[in-house]
Amino acid sequence: MLIASYNPAGMGDVLVVLTAPAAEHTFEQKENVVRIADEQNMTLGFNFLHASTMLDLPETAGQVFLTSDDVAKLNAVLVEAGFEAELVADETPKFVVGYVEKAEPHPDSDHLQITTTVVDNDERVQIVSGSPNMRQGIKVVVAKVGAMMPSGLIIWPGALRGVASNGMITSGRELRLPNAPQVPGALILPDDFAEVGTPFDVSSAEAQALFQ
Known part of the structure; x- marks a missing residue:
């Protein structure tokens, strides 16, 4: 990383x-x-x-x-x-279009859900989400482990209430997209926005127009 x-x-x-x-x-x-x-x-x-x-x-x-x-x-x-050359390049995209394949209630929370989310290369990751609009069958933007959010927050492997979570399903507000609602809630992408696994570029015209 x-x-x-x-x-x-x-x-x-x-x-x-x-x-x-x-x-x-x-x-x-x-x-x-x-x-x-x-x-x-x-x-x-x-x-x-x-x-x-x-x-x-x-x-x-x-x-x-x-x-x-x-x-x-x-x-x-x-x-x-005088140090070792131990840095390894990582040019893989860290923000991608994902698909929430499954969303189940967290056993120790009344608002968290445990999702199985498909990202790039058909990989499935477990992400715990507190978004009130979370459900299965939606396209979202996933900040993968190793991503840095616009706020400076870095996404590391972690756990919420004892359940492993590897990534973050983001909101338009967290991505600082223009006119995004300033309330909690995952950014749900249109079904035809892009294929699952496509890199999500916050500065692209398509992303900038999501809340126009």
């Missing part, structure tokens, strides 16, 4: 790269690289200082989608600083 973000106004010229969920951690700096590791010395991520000298980065804050070439450059920086 590889999630990168850049916020020059808030953090300066630092590229933050995460490879695992946050935990109790330690820091080790060598040259322009800070390695973040847990108590078992497993790498949680890296901070690359003076990052604009390493990669061509955007001026606006937000997620940075690293290409294989970008990752190769960062691995070269790691080796030069």
Whole structure:
């Protein structure tokens, strides 16, 4: 898993790269690289200082989608600083059109539902959803594990009330789509919007027009 973000106004010229969920951690700096590791010395991520000298980065804050070439450059920086080249590129789409194949009540909640949701490559994932309009047989937008929401929230594997949940079925509000209702509820896509597994681009004309 590889999630990168850049916020020059808030953090300066630092590229933050995460490879695992946050935990109790330690820091080790060598040259322009800070390695973040847990108590078992497993790498949680890296901070690359003076990052604009390493990669061509955007001026606006937000997620940075690293290409294989970008990752190769960062691995070269790691080796030069004395760390291992352990970053692995991940260019798979993290927001996709999904299909809720099954939705069942959570055994320990009166509002959560456990869904079996089809995503890309006909993969089925279990996602726990609290959306009041959740039901089987609908097309939705799925933020897969490894996605970063517009708010900065990162989707990691987790559990809700003791039930595993691997991803998030999103609302238009959470995706910050224009004119989306500012109330809880999954974004239900038209049946003819796109095939299941199609990457969902928030900035596309089709997505921007959903609430027009």
